[in-house]
Amino acid sequence: MPIISRGFHGRRPAGGHDLPPGQYETHDFPVLSAGPTPHVPVEDWEFTISTESDTRYTWNWDELTALPAETPTVDLHCVTKWSKFETQWRGVPLDTLFEDVETAADYALVHSYGGYTTNLPLEDLLDGKAWIAYGYDGEELAPEHGGPARLLVPHLYLWKSAKWVRGIRLLLQDEPGFWESAGYHDYGDPWREQRYQGD
Ligand SMILES: Nc1nc2c(c(=O)[nH]1)N[C@H]1C(S)=C(S)[C@@H](COP(=O)(O)O)O[C@H]1N2
Ligand SMILES: [Mo]
DSSP: OOOOOTTTTOOOOTTTOOOOTTOEEOSSOOOOOSSOOOOOOTTTOEEEEEOTTOOEEEEEHHHHHHSOOBOOEEEEEOTTSEEEEEEEEEEEEHHHHTTTOOOOOOEEEEEETTSOEEEEEGGGGSTTSOEEEEEETTEEOOGGGTTTOEEEOTTSOGGGSOTTEEEEEEESSOOOOHHHHTTBOSSOOGGGTOOBTTO
16 A cells, blocks of 8 residues: 655645645735835826836836736745735736837846835746736735735745836846845745745
8 A cells, every 4th residue: 555645745724725835824914015005096107117228118007907817816925934825816917018028138126116126037927927916806906915006926935026016127137126135035936945045
């Protein structure tokens, strides 16, 4: 008889989700912000992708929300160790926004209203892995969770999912963002427990 080791791939709570190493499941939706919540009226909201040669692609609120939206259901993993399963979002995949962008850059530095930044490889924003999300749980995204719109990149720790997202700068060389400059991991894969530099 084979021995089936249930613990081998990590704990598996009801619902069949895997919990990354060191994480626990929560049903709340904690708010984690490094500063005050910026209030950005949608009339003033803009999102800009700028390339390494400073070509800019900008969408206002009406343009963003007129694009075909997706409704991803994803698990969130915060570096403070909570994970939340099956969160439901509405947003535009980054693939759509990058369709006409010409770039040789490999890196992205994401900027938020309020000044927060976070970096990640451009490829982690593409191929169905990331969204500009403006709906949560069937409602508008609440300001404390990043409304009017936030980046959603659920395969990395949640600090990469910049709230109040304002733009993405494409870079030929990697540049650390806010938490990455403070000692957090450059990439932040929860499955490899990349919490801090050196992990
Ligand atoms: N603009 C901005 N985005 C941010 C943050 C922030 O402080 N400012 N905190 C990050 C961190 S550390 C986490 S864990 C998540 C928290 O998202 P939530 O408040 O919706 O749970 O947002 C991320 N995005
Ligand atoms: Mo976080």
